[in-house]
Amino acid sequence: MAKDVSPGLDYRALGLLCGIEIHQQLDTACKLFCGCPTKHREVEESNFEFFRYLRPSRSELGEIDRAALEEVLVSRKFHYKSYDTTCLVEADEEPPREINSEALQISLIIARLLNMRVVDEVQTMRKMVIDGSNTSGFQRTAYIGSEGKIETERGSVGIGVLCLEEEAARIIEDRGDSVVYSLDRLGIPLVEIGTAPDIVSPAHAREVASYLGMILRSTGRVKRGLGTIRQDVNVSIKGGARVEVKGVQALNLVDKVVEFEALRQVRLLEIRTELGSREAAVDGALWDVTELFAETGSKVISKSLKMGGVVLACRLQGFAGLVGRETQPGRRLGSEMSDRAKRAGVGGIFHTDELPAYGVTESEVEAVRGLLGAVEPDAVVMVTSSRDRAEKALQAVLVRAREALAVVPEETRRALPNGCSEYMRPLPGSARMYPETDVPSVVITEEMLDRLQLPELFLARSNRFGREYGLNAEQARVMAASPNYQLFEEIVVKFQVPSSMVVRALETIPIELAREGVPISNLTEQHHKDCFGLVSSGQVAKEGLVDLLRSLAEHPDWEASEAAKAAGLAGVNEADVEKAVQAIVARKADLVRSKGERAAAPLMGLVMLELRGKADGAIVSAILKKEIQNILNE
Numbered sequence: 001m002a003k004d005v006s007p008g009l010d011y012r013a014l015g016l017l018c019g020i021e022i023h024q025q026l027d028t029a030c031k032l033f034c035g036c037p038t039k040h041r042e043v044e045e046s047n048f049e050f051f052r053y054l055r056p057s058r059s060e061l062g063e064i065d066r067a068a069l070e071e072v073l074v075s076r077k078f079h080y081k082s083y084d085t086t087c088l089v090e091a092d093e094e095p096p097r098e099i100n101s102e103a104l105q106i107s108l109i110i111a112r113l114l115n116m117r118v119v120d121e122v123q124t125m126r127k128m129v130i131d132g133s134n135t136s137g138f139q140r141t142a143y144i145g146s147e148g149k150i151e152t153e154r155g156s157v158g159i160g161v162l163c164l165e166e167e168a169a170r171i172i173e174d175r176g177d178s179v180v181y182s183l184d185r186l187g188i189p190l191v192e193i194g195t196a197p198d199i200v201s202p203a204h205a206r207e208v209a210s211y212l213g214m215i216l217r218s219t220g221r222v223k224r225g226l227g228t229i230r231q232d233v234n235v236s237i238k239g240g241a242r243v244e245v246k247g248v249q250a251l252n253l254v255d256k257v258v259e260f261e262a263l264r265q266v267r268l269l270e271i272r273t274e275l276g277s278r279e280a281a282v283d284g285a286l287w288d289v290t291e292l293f294a295e296t297g298s299k300v301i302s303k304s305l306k307m308g309g310v311v312l313a314c315r316l317q318g319f320a321g322l323v324g325r326e327t328q329p330g331r332r333l334g335s336e337m338s339d340r341a342k343r344a345g346v347g348g349i350f351h352t353d354e355l356p357a358y359g360v361t362e363s364e365v366e367a368v369r370g371l372l373g374a375v376e377p378d379a380v381v382m383v384t385s386s387r388d389r390a391e392k393a394l395q396a397v398l399v400r401a402r403e404a405l406a407v408v409p410e411e412t413r414r415a416l417p418n419g420c421s422e423y424m425r426p427l428p429g430s431a432r433m434y435p436e437t438d439v440p441s442v443v444i445t446e447e448m449l450d451r452l453q454l455p456e457l458f459l460a461r462s463n464r465f466g467r468e469y470g471l472n473a474e475q476a477r478v479m480a481a482s483p484n485y486q487l488f489e490e491i492v493v494k495f496q497v498p499s500s501m502v503v504r505a506l507e508t509i510p511i512e513l514a515r516e517g518v519p520i521s522n523l524t525e526q527h528h529k530d531c532f533g534l535v536s537s538g539q540v541a542k543e544g545l546v547d548l549l550r551s552l553a554e555h556p557d558w559e560a561s562e563a564a565k566a567a568g569l570a571g572v573n574e575a576d577v578e579k580a581v582q583a584i585v586a587r588k589a590d591l592v593r594s595k596g597e598r599a600a601a602p603l604m605g606l607v608m609l610e611l612r613g614k615a616d617g618a619i620v621s622a623i624l625k626k627e628i629q630n631i632l633n634e
Contacts, residue, residue: 009259009262009266011200011201011202011262014237014238014266015237015238015239016199016200016201016235016236016237016262017197017234017235017237017242018199018200018204018205018233018234018235018236018258019194019195019196019198019199019233019234020195020199020205020208020209020212020231020232020233020234020254021192021194021195021231021232021233021234021244022191022192022193022209022212022216022229022231023190023191023192023229023230023231023232024193024216024222024223024228024229025038025188025189025190025222025223025228025229026103026106026107026188026189026190026191026222027221027222027223028100028102028106028189028221029102030100031100031187031188031189032099032100032103032140032164032166032187032188032189033089033096033097033098033099033100033140033166033187033439034087034089034090034096034097034187035087035097036085036086036089036090036187037085038189038223039085039184040184040185041083041085041182043172043182046082046083046182047082047083047084048081048082048083049079049080049081049082050079050082050091051078051079051080051178052077052078052132053076053077053078054130054137076132076177076178076179077177077178077179078135078179078181079178079179079180079181080135080169080180080181081172081180081181081182081183082183083183083184085184086183086184086186089187090135090183090186090187091135091183092135092136095438096436096438096439098440099122099124099142099164099439099442103164103189104122104164104442105452106189106191106219106222107144107162107164107191108144108448108449108452109219109221109452109453109454109455110162110191110193110216110219111145111148111162112449112454113218113219113454113455113457114145114149114150114159114162114215115148115149115150115159116144116145116146116147116148116159117145117146117147117148118144118145118444118449119143119144119145119444120443121441121443121444122142122143122144122164122441122442122443122444123142123143123435123436124141124142124435124436124439124441125140125141125142125143125433125434125435125436126138126139126140126141126433126434126436127139127140127141127433128433129168131179131425132179132181133168133169133181133186134166134168134169134186135169135183135186139165139166139168140165140166140439141163141164141166142163142164142165143161143162143163144163144164144191145161145162146159146161146162147159147160148160148162150208150211150212152204152207152208153204153207154200154201154204154207155198156198157195157196157198157199157208158195158196158198159193159194159196160194160195160196161192161193161194162192162193162194163191163192164189164191164192165189165190165192166186166187166189166190167186167187167188167189167190168185168186169181169182169183169185169186170182170184170185170186176345177345191216195208195212197234197236201258202254202255202259202262203255205233205254205255205257205258206251206252209231209251209254210251213229213251214457214458214459216229217458217481218456218461219455220455220483226249227249230246230247230249231248231249231251231254232244232245232246232247232248233245233248233257233258233261235258235261235262235265236265237265237266239265239269239408240265240268240269241265241407241411242410243261243265243408243410243411243412243427244411244412244413245257245261245413245414245415245421246413246414246424247415248415249415253415253417253419256418256419257415257419257421259419260328260329260419260420261413261421263327263328264327264328264331264421265408267325267326267327267328268327268333268408271322271325271333271404272404272407272408274322275318275319275322275404275405276405278318278377279318280316280317280318280319281317281318281405282316282398282401282402282405283315283317284314284398285314286312286313286314286394286395287312287313287314287372288310288312289311289312289313289367289368289371289372289382290305290311292364292368292371293311293364293384296359296360296361296364297361298358298359298360299359300347300359300384301359301360301384302359304384305384308386309384309385309386309387309390310384310385310386310387310390311382311383311390312382312383312384312387312390312391312394313368313371313372313380313381313382313383313394314372314380314381314394314397314398315372315373315374315378315379315380316378316379316380316381316401317377317378318377318378319377319378319379319401319404320352320353320377320378320379321353321379322353322379322404323337323351323353323379323381324353324354328420329418330418330420331420331422332353333404334349334351334353334354334381335422336423337349337351337381337396337397337400337401339422339423340393340396340397340400341383341393341394341396341397342393343393343423344385344389344390344392344393344396345385345392345393346383346384346385346389346393347385349382349383349393349397350381350382350383350384351380351381351382352365352369352374352379352380352381353379365380368380368382381394381397381401383397410426411423411424411425411426411427412424412425412426412427412428458480458481459480461480462476462477462479462480462481463476465479465480465485465499469489469492469499470499470500471500471503478503479506479507482506482507484507487525487528487529488502488503488506490529491528491529494529495533495535496536497532497535497536498542501535501542501545502532504545505528505531505532505545505549506528509545509546509549510523510549512546513546513549513550513553516550518550518553518554520553522552522553522554523549523552523553523556524556527549527552527556527560528549530559530560531545531548531549531552531560533560534548534560534561534564539561539564540564540569541569544564544567544569547567547569548560548563548564548569550567551563551564551566551567582627584603584606585603585624585627585628585631588603588606589631593631593632596628596632597625597628597632599628600621600624600625600628603624603628
């Protein structure tokens with residue numbers, strides 16, 4: 001059982017509630033609502049570009065989602081790069097087609113593997129997203145199933161929801177007031193799996209994420225590689241709030257994300273308590289302190305002023321020392337205020353818990369404090385930018401300061417590479433979902449579900465490989481997860497060769513050859529079968545597999561026997577092996593007399609080097625031991 005990464009926190013006492021959402025791209029021939037291929041493109045290949053401005057709309061109940069509303073506080077222009085592999089559907093200039101039947105079938109298989117209750121009819125919905133990642137301003141998503149569960153070392157974990165949805169556009173560049181997206185990724189089929197809040201610790205979260213990833217890979221029909229799978233983690237503690245940390249790319253970060261979010265909420269509750277004891281307050285007044293920095297040596301402020309900017313400040317009564325209080329490793333309450341300010345398009349904030357710094361002097365700090373009437377227990381926050389942006393940024397800081405007095409805010413945060421997180425937007429509500437009228441529903445029948453062919457799970461396959469073929473745990477794990485697992489079984493059964501030898505030939509030798517620059521992509525399944533045919537018949541020793549595979553990779557049109565001959569791997573008979581061994585032992589007789597039987601290891605290397613894979617190692621070893629004993633018996 002994995003250990004928790006933060007033994008200092010008692011997660012049971014904290015009342016930790018945690019759930020995971022897995023987003024996995026499916027490996028289908030075309031996208032979810034059009035016939036375009038699911039192909040990655042280089043930005044330089046784009047043959048057309050357009051732009052959009054997006055705005056929120058009201059739900060059927062007349063409500064506007066709070067996350068969507070915050071997006072329009074700063075008007076941003078969205079640029080989209082399209083290709084000859086994208087169409088008018090991605091550009092939102094043409095209605096979507098029917099839902100991809102291949103993607104639907106894969107999602108139903110996943111639902112069955114997760115023991116879920118599948119819906120009778122798949123309805124597609126629109127989920128409002130106006131950060132520019134969807135040209136339409138919404139993401140299409142279809143509800144597939146619910147009420148599933150998986151078993152873990154720490155008990156059952158419920159699977160609350162499985163959805164089939166379209167992947168968002170890929171962000172290329174964030175320019176502050178505009179964002180560039182690539183449409184090659186938009187529309188790739190994606191499954192979203194959401195667990196119940198049954199996860200009890202960081203280590204448990206990692207175990208659950210690993211198990212769900214295993215199930216997805218077991219289908220053999222999901223995309224692999226960086227960016228094709230993402231984990232979102234939902235965390236709350238007693239007295240805190242539900243926070244969603246999005247975009248956890250690596251499995252080994254999941255436990256860190258849970259640990260650091262629980263820690264963040266603990267620290268924010270401590271800050272709230274201390275603010276209460278100080279009777280802290282936020283008055284909301286904004287002060288123009290530009291004149292105090294007319295002769296400043298701060299490069300950041302000076303540059304802003306030269307471009308027509310201003311310096312605005314606000315007073316946070318009773319916040320001194322707490323704006324700079326650490327909430328996560330390397331991040332503070334001031335970092336959270338800065339995250340909010342950056343949403344308005346500024347570069348960040350200055351606050352008195354860290355000043356003087358950044359070229360701002362002690363006298364400038366005292367002048368600002370004097371103008372605002374800030375006494376020793378108070379903190380001052382400053383922003384420099386255009387007046388409009390500076391005002392919006394400081395208003396956002398004031399909102400975060402008021403939250404610090406009362407609550408841990410519900411919000412969506414972005415995972416950082418070290419497991420910490422930064423603010424993205426408020427947690428979305430139900431007001432962003434409404435029906436998709438352009439995509440017809442799909443009735444799910446019992447006959448359709450009965451026709452599904454469920455795959456063997458990696459864990460079951462790994463256990464079977466160890467049991468049936470004698471592989472050790474690591475070999476079985478590697479081979480079970482390999483795309484070559486069927487070829488492995490076919491070769492072992494057909495040619496009756498050692499299973500560990502086949503694992504090495506399929507998984508290890510190609511990596512070694514690739515490092516030498518050998519074009520291993522030329523090797524086919526038939527090449528491997530032919531190689532083991534020669535080994536099985538004794539025409540090539542197993543020690544010659546590396547040279548044989550190298551020869552075939554470099555000359556893929558050759559027959560295996562032809563490649564073996566070219567590589568000098570034609571087998572030698574036992575008499576020739578005996579002659580070669582006798583000659584080497586005779587030359588190294590002094591070594592044999594001084595080391596005795598321990599001379600076998602260095603002499604074995606010399607013999608195998610001379611024979612170059614032409615003879616089986618077991619035969620060579622037996623003859624060598626006999627010849628060494630003959631010398632010792634003289």
